[in-house]
Amino acid sequence: MKDSESSPHVQLGERLISGINHARLLASQVNMHADAVASYAALLDQEPGLVTAWLELGNLLKRTKQYDLALSCYNQVMILSPELAEPYLRSAEIFGDRGMLEEARRSFSMIPKESLSFGMAVQSATLLPVITKDIDEIESIRKRILADLELIESTELPVGNPLESGRVFFYLTYQGYNDIQFQKKLASLYFAAYPDLTWVAPHCTAGQQQVTRGKIRIAFVSRFFCEHTIAKLNRGLIAHLSRQLFEVHVFHLGRYDRMSEQIKNSADHFTCCSEDLTEIRSAIAAWEPDIVYYTDIGMEPLTYFLAFSRLAPLQCVTWGHPVTTGIPAIDRFISHELCELGCSREFYTERLLCLGRERALTYYYRPELPAMTKSRPDFRLPVNGHIYACLQSIFKVHPDFDAILAGILTKDPQGYIVFIQGGIPEHENLIRQRLSLLIPDHNERIIFVPKMSEDEYLNLIDISDVLLDTVHFGGGNSSAEAFAVGTPIVTLPSPYLRGRLTYAWYKRMGFMDCVAETSDEYVSIAVRLGVDKEFRSYAKEKIGMLSSALYEDMGVVRETESLLIEALSQRRNRIAE
Numbered sequence: 001m002k003d004s005e006s007s008p009h010v011q012l013g014e015r016l017i018s019g020i021n022h023a024r025l026l027a028s029q030v031n032m033h034a035d036a037v038a039s040y041a042a043l044l045d046q047e048p049g050l051v052t053a054w055l056e057l058g059n060l061l062k063r064t065k066q067y068d069l070a071l072s073c074y075n076q077v078m079i080l081s082p083e084l085a086e087p088y089l090r091s092a093e094i095f096g097d098r099g100m101l102e103e104a105r106r107s108f109s110m111i112p113k114e115s116l117s118f119g120m121a122v123q124s125a126t127l128l129p130v131i132t133k134d135i136d137e138i139e140s141i142r143k144r145i146l147a148d149l150e151l152i153e154s155t156e157l158p159v160g161n162p163l164e165s166g167r168v169f170f171y172l173t174y175q176g177y178n179d180i181q182f183q184k185k186l187a188s189l190y191f192a193a194y195p196d197l198t199w200v201a202p203h204c205t206a207g208q209q210q211v212t213r214g215k216i217r218i219a220f221v222s223r224f225f226c227e228h229t230i231a232k233l234n235r236g237l238i239a240h241l242s243r244q245l246f247e248v249h250v251f252h253l254g255r256y257d258r259m260s261e262q263i264k265n266s267a268d269h270f271t272c273c274s275e276d277l278t279e280i281r282s283a284i285a286a287w288e289p290d291i292v293y294y295t296d297i298g299m300e301p302l303t304y305f306l307a308f309s310r311l312a313p314l315q316c317v318t319w320g321h322p323v324t325t326g327i328p329a330i331d332r333f334i335s336h337e338l339c340e341l342g343c344s345r346e347f348y349t350e351r352l353l354c355l356g357r358e359r360a361l362t363y364y365y366r367p368e369l370p371a372m373t374k375s376r377p378d379f380r381l382p383v384n385g386h387i388y389a390c391l392q393s394i395f396k397v398h399p400d401f402d403a404i405l406a407g408i409l410t411k412d413p414q415g416y417i418v419f420i421q422g423g424i425p426e427h428e429n430l431i432r433q434r435l436s437l438l439i440p441d442h443n444e445r446i447i448f449v450p451k452m453s454e455d456e457y458l459n460l461i462d463i464s465d466v467l468l469d470t471v472h473f474g475g476g477n478s479s480a481e482a483f484a485v486g487t488p489i490v491t492l493p494s495p496y497l498r499g500r501l502t503y504a505w506y507k508r509m510g511f512m513d514c515v516a517e518t519s520d521e522y523v524s525i526a527v528r529l530g531v532d533k534e535f536r537s538y539a540k541e542k543i544g545m546l547s548s549a550l551y552e553d554m555g556v557v558r559e560t561e562s563l564l565i566e567a568l569s570q571r572r573n574r575i576a577e
Contacts, residue, residue: 085115099129118157119165128171176472183326197308201285215247219289223254229477230320236363239266296320314568322498324348338504339497360553367484370455385414386530389464394422396470406438407523466529476501483547488539490526509546
């Protein structure tokens, strides 16, 4: 955004400049959003034509999910400066988040042609609802996206900065299909529009490959080396890689917290990077890594666009975001044999490397459990009845899962389905509407509890009778946490990695009584666990006895080392040919 001094309608005096800078400062601080809103409102009382203040206030309200107020601010900007693209773009994002796709498309179509950029065209083409209405909508959306992407010609539009307008296919992964065609197409569009993304580090150019120089330098890269699932899944590998064989440098691209400090203390080197793409890749390249190991690609734009560069002879990604990247510079995808089927290589643009089925999925530290002091009334749950808790992110609740949930409520009249609220009320409403089509008049048995602390979350797992793994994209980290508590999870593995993680945890334990092969069997297992105390106690006892196999498995680390060393050798031999 331009500085306030260059507002298209107002030449600001020092007093207004000071006021808008004060509002910006408040907006940047934690727990000061209300004060920032009041500051912007006071400015606009003084100068109603201050476009910059309207736009920044709208963005602040959008971040805090006060969507109706944000839209009113953007409407003011459209009136005052109809040539600006941003208010239409931000309005489209709000409508998209709310599942109002027609309104979102209308906002995109209203962007002035002279302001339209390549990134905006991609955002319009890849518009996805967070919660889908039904299977027909999913299939329709997927057809439209591919058709719209084919119409985009990057050379006809100004490209701008990819980080400001680029989009990743985050929600597409939750739809239950093979996404390789989409990922390849999106990457190819960005490849053509932003050739600078394919920058090659000097030590990776022809003739500069160093085959031997002592330890293998491995750079771990993510925005989520903080209190996040990604850190939990990968910090054990970072800590325990052999220091006789590897030198470990963690490049952290996000916020720094207690978990970041732990990872820093376990690495040989730790660098907190800015959000400038050029600076990040220069910092990584300056260390001259042999391997760049992305723990996740596709969850946010920064790491996605960084991955287009060649920063090491071998570049890998693993299943922090469990889908292929479509990016040519990523050489290997590290998965697990239990999570892949015989045809799985067709799902990846990378070469697939799998840990053996005798290994755990990752080196995962057994969670330290809090004192379980809370009871059902603390979560506003019924004391009597059976709690079937589906504690995944709400956008994992696929329409194919609806019949399973309805089947559970039908077979167990004393059953309650429990979800964790998302950040947008429309999402909860849409799921309730979907379920009401299958099991009307049972809305009171579908409960959404507010988001909570990690300790409270583990306590909620403990007081639940059964956990329900979502279909197509199930639990990974959350399942590892639940097994530490001991609560049984019902799962139905899908053909894709993202729907087989809970199954793989169970297979590792050698306990398959809660793994279903069909939707009907899923309902039967869940209801049996819910109503049959003896079977539930048996399942909890078995999980308690066997779950140690899931945690702190050094064999995972040793096998990962072997896979990486062999893959690096293959890459160097190929480059030398």
